[in-house]
Amino acid sequence: MNLQEMLRKEDYDKIWEKYCGFLDLNIDEFMQIQERLLIEQIDILYKSKIGKKIMGEIKPTTLSDFRNRVPLTTYEDYADVLLNQKEDALPCKTVYWIKTTWKGGTQDDMKQAPYSQNMIDEHTKSFIATLILATSKKKGEFSLRAKDKFLYGMAPLPYLTGLAPYVLKNEIEFEYMPPIKDAESLGFRERNKVGFELALNKGVDLFFGLSSVLVKIGEEFISRNSTREKKIIKPKTFKMKMKLAKAFIKKYIKKQPILPKDLFNFKGIICAGTDSLAFRDKIDYYFGKRPLEIYGGTEITTAAVETWGHSGLTFFPDVNFLEFIPEKDSIRSIRDKNFIPKTLLFNELEANQKYELVTTKFRGGVFVRYRVGDMIECVSLEDKVYNIKLPQIRYIDRISNIIDLAGFTRITETTIEQALKLSQIDVVNWVACKEYDKNEPKLHIYLEARGNLNELTIKQKIHEHLKQLDSDYLNIEQLLGRDLLKITLLKLGSFENYLFSSNSLYVKINPSRETIRGILASSR
Amino acid sequence: MGILSFLIFIPLISAICYFVLLLILLGSRNNKLARSYIYYIIAMIIWSLGSFLMKIDLNHSLFWNRILCVGMISVPALFYHFTLVLTGLTNRKHVRNLGYLFTLGLLAGNFLGLITTDAYMVNDRFYYEIGALAPVLAIYSIYYSILALSNILKKVYTNEIPYHRVKWIIFGITLMFLGGLLNIIPTIGQYPFDIIINTFNAIFIVYSIYRYKFLEIRYIVKRGLSYSLYTLILSSVYIFAIIGFQQLVIRKIGYEGITPTLIVALIIVLLFQPFIKYIQGFIDKLFYRETLNHKKTLKDFSQVINHILDLKDLTEALIKTINTSIQPKAVYILIEQENDYFYFYNNLKLNNPVKKIQLKHDNPIIKWFKKGETLLTLGIIENSPTFTGLWAEEKQLIHDLKAELIIPVRHREKISGLLILSEKHSDEAYSSDEIDLIQTLVNNTAVVVENAKMYEIAKQQAITDGLTKLYNHRYFHELLNELINNNRYGVFSVAMIDIDLFKFYNDLYGHSAGDKALVKISKVLKENTRENDIVVRYGGEEFAIILPIIHGQNSYKAIEKVRKAVENSFNRVGTFSEFITISAGVANYPQDGKTVESLLEHADQAMYAAKQSGRNKVILFSDIDDDVNNNDEQLNLHELQNSIKSAYLSSIYALAATIDAKDRYTYGHSENVSKLAVLLAENSGFSEKQISIVKNAGLLHDVGKIGIPETILTKRDKLTDDEYQVMKNHVDIAITIIKHVPNLIEVIPTIMCHHERYDGLGYPRGIRGEHIPIEGRCLCIVDAFDAMMTDRPYRKALKIEKALSELKENKGKQFDPILVDTFVSLIEDGKLEELSIVNRY
Incomplete structure (x- = not known):
């Protein structure tokens, strides 16, 4: 019986139970569903070429086996098969190829993900x-x-x-x-x-x-x-x-x-x-x-949803197998490519901690222990007011090496480097981060440049070239009529002074607040 | 009071009926269907009460007539609306709205006197004068009745609603339509036929709603309804009988007193008493028909199961009973089996592929019942988050089975089985009474199932081999007798299978490993035979397979497939170089033997032929005969085989010698070990065969070094731990090489053990003491002795005294103490000089 028929019969209780019943699960029941569907997914995926490529020749049989043996993956691990739509390497027949923009690719600027009937x-x-x-x-x-x-x-x-x-x-x-x-x-x-x-x-x-x-x-x-x-x-x-x-x-x-x-x-x-x-x-x-608010993506489909209390999002138990990398390990792994972070399970989350999400798609999906590239925060371990006994989360942002603006575009270090180069500004050094100004997200670039250009001119130049380089960035202006770029021109030698005084290195995208404060202090 | 005068009670009875129906609907779930029907019933109540009061309250007849008309005018649109909700049609709302518009217009017309202009009673006869809009009302009513009927017929025509579910509603609407037509004839229209007919229509609808579960009606309301109907029928009969009699007395005798009526009433009550039972029976049948049948079903089933002990008979009886009483399209029974899986034990469609699917204990369905639930419906599985974890394959199974209802077979707290019912033949939903019946049947069955399972297990154990879980020798003979006596298959084959050199395997790996190998072989045999083939552990290391409806080369192919599977499965093992193979002889019924004895004897003969001709092969009995007839060919073949073996053997010896010759330190080592081993064996009471074994083993013990990298083999420094681990592999490699030479297989245990230590600290298996074959212990001593007597890059060769003292020191540690003593005394006695030892001393 489909939803419309159930609505016609006014089976509202049944409808709620069928679609929103997961909100009544407790954490143990949630984990049982997760583990069971993971075993099914391993079984399905192991029969495919891509599954063997990712998981290795020996099939994991238990959850711990799976977590110990299967490495964390990124889109690059699947790109060859998915971008070429190699159906024979997939575990299930693809009904839809879903696409999204991908700034991480070397040649293609699209990611593709196969959707099986069960996933749909x-x-x-x-x-x-x-x-x-x-x-x-x-x-x-x-x-x-x-x-x-x-x-x-x-x-x-x-x-x-x-x-x-x-x-x-x-x-x-x-x-x-x-x-x-x-x-x-x-x-x-x-x-x-x-x-x-x-x-x-x-x-x-x-x-x-x-x-x-x-x-x-x-x-x-x-x-x-x-x-x-x-x-x-x-x-x-x-x-x-x-x-x-x-x-x-x-x-x-x-x-x-x-x-x-x-x-x-x-x-x-x-x-x-x-x-x-x-x-x-x-x-x-x-x-x-x-x-x-809903949280999802091409590789993970609809993963979590907010409830009527608006106190956080709840993950669906049967969409992805969920693992989480603690924030500090996530940052470390971005800076140190040799560092392999350990993951936590959904029942190991702690309130008020941030995590990078790692998912394994159920129901015949291809992504295994996949680093989605999103940071989430566990806002509480349960919603006591509305009696939801599952951890409540908030989507925070992309992982720290990407700046996502209003859901329209994802700015990377390369994009900014290119924009700076094209604008022919003699930049000595720069960092960029996402900041909020009166609840509006901003791309804030702190830079040090030689020459006599003022902040406004520099901003205009960078803005123009970002628009040229990134059509999604252009859309922000065209569709939303918003200017989300902010430039702070620093005194020459600010970065050098900061390095000298702090004796610590920094990342270009989303450095910590302390780093920004330190650089600004050095500029003064 | 004429007949017409007591006809005025008809609308009253109708109104009572409608009130009862209203009660039922108020007691059902409040949804669109219930609501739309409630409005219709309210309109019918207004109609009936208006009709009754019109004839009672003669001073206000016209007023009540207009109230009656309110009901009558409202009914068509409301009933049409009801059919829209019932059928789920959404594209005809404009017709419904038009109907309501008409209703409003007609209602206005009614109170303006355009439907009836007057209503009065003359001589017990009721008259009313119709107004200008009355024909419009009649046409409108009939038209909407037809439209309502077409709504339902359309859904029936497109198979969206089964005919049998709405047949009473269709019948009721047809009656309603006819009732409307009757009103056009004034002579009939004066009688309340329309109300009678509409009352029947309402009853038909409510019966359909109840019977086919359009609405869930609460039990209490159902009871109320049955009692109301009972009271209604009785009251109607009494009222009509008594009033009729009273009228008769007044007309014929002219007596108007109440006494005769009372007497007659009493008589009627007494006379009617026997019929009350039938009325009660009729109503019970109408509402509790299933319950009555269920009592009988339970009684019959209890009687049947008391006499059953066999699980198959029991499940069949249960399925049969459920089929008869509930009539589902299919019934499946899953029984928990020894390895904690739930298997389909029995079902009506044996060819159905789903019977192979099994449920584990961690399946959400099993867990659901373990929590104490007594029932699981498809609706719960589809809607409850508990079942979110079901696998696609499991969901498909439920879909394939069309599982509508699952009930656990629970014995105490344990779930020992599941009963799965698909939807009913009638497409109706399962009523609570039916579910009660099934649960009672299953509960009654649970204990018997448990007993039957025990009996089944006992029966199974009696014919099963405890270790391999295959059928045993006894069952094999019983079955073979039965097959031959009853000529069940016409043709079949029997294969006798023997594990090659299993004694050596046991010696080498121990009896525990031997048991494991037997279990593994059994599994391979099962996996590589057909479902109907009977695999038997005949005894010891012997197996037998009965292959129904197969003969000649096909039986050969079938067993050859098994042989290859065994060979491959043991070859694939990585840790040790296991070398298990099988030899099999196949005899076909009837051409190779028409009795059990002759068939087995011939299969045995074929198996021995396979053994003698080199093992690891399958021979058909019929092919031996051919061989016998071709003795020359056989002889040539034998010679050819021998020459191949001989060539192979020479190659291996040459290989061993080459390895020794790789560096000057080990040159001649294998030959020396062989000679020393023979010396020790001869002086330790070894048999001729054992002496032969140690001789060959000595020559070949290091042949595995062919697979060791030369850098390690000829390394001048001491080996690192990792290198030492690589070096240890030479034992396994040796066996991998030697096992292909049939006549050398017997040296394998000795070679395998020449690095085992008496104290259990050796390799590859770390076996100790007497568990190490004596030939291996012998080889170990002489191998170490020859090594000590050899120069090494990092040390000079030890002197004899020092070497002997090392042997003595390691007595009971590395070496067998008795053999060491013998060997030391032999050397001390100067026996070494009698041997032509190469490159030493």
């Missing part, structure tokens, strides 16, 4: 759980219904975010805005624009997109109001007509500004993207609904 089924289940949780105010109660109007702001296939409408088709019918067929022929900006116009006319129940995009929509809505730009809204439903009338009263009689929440009554907002946490207050302000 599992992804569908987790995505439905996300939709249910997004529309829930408390445990067991949710307002998701068939034919809800769904403003779908995410990238289409072959990106993972574009998979959901296809896989949800067999489970539940939504009115996508714009319709999926139209959406695929539209660009990112256009798609969101058309979707939003439709939402204004018909009303909207659900949103799934980047949090930064939703904030942008909110800001544009207000600016359009204030500039008195005339856009004819033709509400098609009685409900929307009433809302428009109320908004009219608010604006012209009460003389108050209209916010999107005056016109929309979202049942649920689902946000993905690195800086969801930073944007969520703004979304709440504009849309009157706190967004529900």
Whole structure:
């Protein structure tokens, strides 16, 4: 029985149990599921060429055997098979090849991951759980219904975010805005624009997109109001007509500004993207609904989801086998390539500690002990308020050698080096890190340069070349209208002084706060 | 009071019926279906009560008539709405909304007097005058009844709803439609046929809802419903009988007193008493039919299982009972077996591939029951997070089995089996009564299952070899007799299999390793034979296989496959150079023998022929006959084989000598060891065969050094630990070389042991004392002696006295004390001079 039939029968308790029942598991039950599915996955994967390549000729039979014997992997370990789509090396038949950008590749700038039917089924289940949780105010109660109007702001296939409408088709019918067929022929900006116009006319129940995009929509809505730009809204439903009338009263009689929440009554907002946490207050302000954050990726699918209490994300037990590298070991392993960090299991996490995530994809996936490149924080070992007996996590950021901006782009050391080179600035030394300014993420480059260029000129030059080099970075300006670059020009000799006084080396990307303070102090 | 006057009770009875139905629905789960039906029932109550009150409260007949019309007008759209919810049709909401619009219009028209203009009673006869909108109402009602019917028929036509689940609803709607038509005929329309018919329709619907689980009805409501129906039938009968009699008395006698009525009432009650039982029976049958059948089922089953001890019979009886009483499409029984797996013990579809799938104890399904749960449904498996850990393969199994219901066979706290039921033939859901029955049946079975399992195990043990778990000698003979006496297969083959040189294997590795080898061989035999082949441990190191429906070259091929599998499986072992092979003789029934004795004798003969012709081979009895007939060829073959062996042997000896000759220190070592070993053996009471063994073993003991890197072999300094580990491998390598020469296999244990120490600190196996074959202990002493007498890069050769003193010092440590004493005295007696020792002394 699919979700729509269950909704028709009003089997709400069963729906909750089926999709969100994992929230009632305790840590032991969670681990039992993890271990059991890991054994299944080893068995499936071991029969394939790629499995033997990664795991070695001797099949691991127990969890400890697996962790002792199988090395930690990165995309490079799979690149040959996956980028060439070598089906015969895979454990299962691929139904979809899902792609994403990859800045780590030497030739290709895309990563590809094969999705088997079982993986898709599992992804569908987790995505439905996300939709249910997004529309829930408390445990067991949710307002998701068939034919809800769904403003779908995410990238289409072959990106993972574009998979959901296809896989949800067999489970539940939504009115996508714009319709999926139209959406695929539209660009990112256009798609969101058309979707939003439709939402204004018909009303909207659900949103799934980047949090930064939703904030942008909110800001544009207000600016359009204030500039008195005339856009004819033709509400098609009685409900929307009433809302428009109320908004009219608010604006012209009460003389108050209209916010999107005056016109929309979202049942649920689902946000993905690195800086969801930073944007969520703004979304709440504009849309009157706190967004529900999900965490996932091409290699790991939908891995974790927030709940109605917004107190942290909970991992799905049946999507990936989870291991965690403590933060200090993760940083050490980035700096020292010979250092092999040890992992912890989900039941070994400690509250308020940060970890790098390592996953093994279940259900016939290919990634084994895969370093996803994401840092998470365990915010608590359980959610006592809402009685979730599993560790609650937050997605923090990419691992420290990558700077992710608003979920749009990932800036690496190479990108910045190239931009500096192209801008022909005589740079002596530099470091870059991600910082937050009034809840907005910023790429902050601290640099020391010869010549008479001022900070503003340097910034303009670097900004222009970053846009040339990285189309995603360009999108931040074009789509969000945001300037996320910040430059601090340091006195000549600052880095040398810092090295001399601190006698310690530093990394170029995301050095520690102490290092930044030290460099700034040396500049003074 | 005429017949019409007591017909006025019909609407009242209908209203009571509807109230009961309302009660049921309020007692069921509150969902869309229940709600939509409740509105319909409320409209029917208004209709019925309006009709009743219209005829009772004659002063306000018109008013009540209009109330009646409220119900009548509301019914079509509400009923149409109900069918939409029932069928799940979502694209006809506009028709529903139009219906409601019509309803509103007609309701307005009703209170404006456009449906009925007047209603009154004249001479017990009720009259009403219809208004302008009445035909519209009639057409609208009929039209919506047809639409409602089409909603259901459409779903039946497309097979989305099985006909039998909605047949009563279809029947009810048809009646409703006819009832509506009857109203058009005024002479009939004055009677409350429409209400009677609608009441039946409502009962049919509620019966369908109950019977086919459209709604879950609580037990208490079910009881209430059955009692209500019982009371309703009885009351109706009494009321009609008594009022009818009273009318008769008034008409015929003119007496209006109550006494005769009371007397008649009493008589009726008494007369009717026997029928009460039948009415109760009818209602019980309607609501508790299953329960009644279940009692009988349980009784019959209890009687049956009391006489059963055999697990197969028991499971068959259980399956049969469940099939008869519940009628599922399939029943499967999984029984826990010795190795803690749950296997499909029995099912109706023996060819079904899923029977091979097994559940382990850590399976979430088994764990679920271990937690004390008594029932598992497909819904729970699909929805509960407990089953998130199920493997895709296990989910597929549940899907393949169409498992709807799983019930544990629990004996005390232990889960000893599982009963899996697929969906029912009728596609209906399992009722709680049926589940109760199955659980009771299973509970009754549990103890018997446990006993039957014990009996089964005992039976199995009686025919099973304890070590290898293969069938034993006794079963083999029983089965063979049965096969021949009953001519069960027409043709079959018997293979007698003997492990080659198993005695040496035991000597070499010990009896514990020998047992392990037997178990391993058994496994290989099982894995490399067909499912129906019977593999038997005949005794000691002998096995037998019965291969049904196979003969001639096919039987040869089948056993040759087994032989190769044994050879490969032992060759693959890395730690030691195990050298187990088998020889087999095959005889075919009936051409090689028509009795058990002749068949076995011929298979044995073929096996001995295989042994004699070099072992590790399979020979068909029929081929021996050919060989006998071709003696010359046999002779030539034998000669050829001997010459090959001889050539091989010479090569190995040459090889050994070459290794010795690699450096000047070891030159002649093997030959010296051989001679010294013979000297010691002859003076220690060894048999001729043992002397021959030590002689050959001496010559060949270092042949394995061919596989050791020359840098290690000729190293002038002392070996490092790692190099020493490499050097130790020469023993294994020696055996790998020698085992291919059939006549030299007997020297293997001796070579294998020439570095074992008496105190157990030697290699490769670290065996001690008497566990080391005496030939090996002998070789160990003479090998060490010759080595001490040789110059080494790091030391000069020891003098004889010093070498002998070393031997004596290590008596009981490295060397066998008795053999050392013998050897020392032999040397001291000057026997060494009598030997032509090379490159020494």
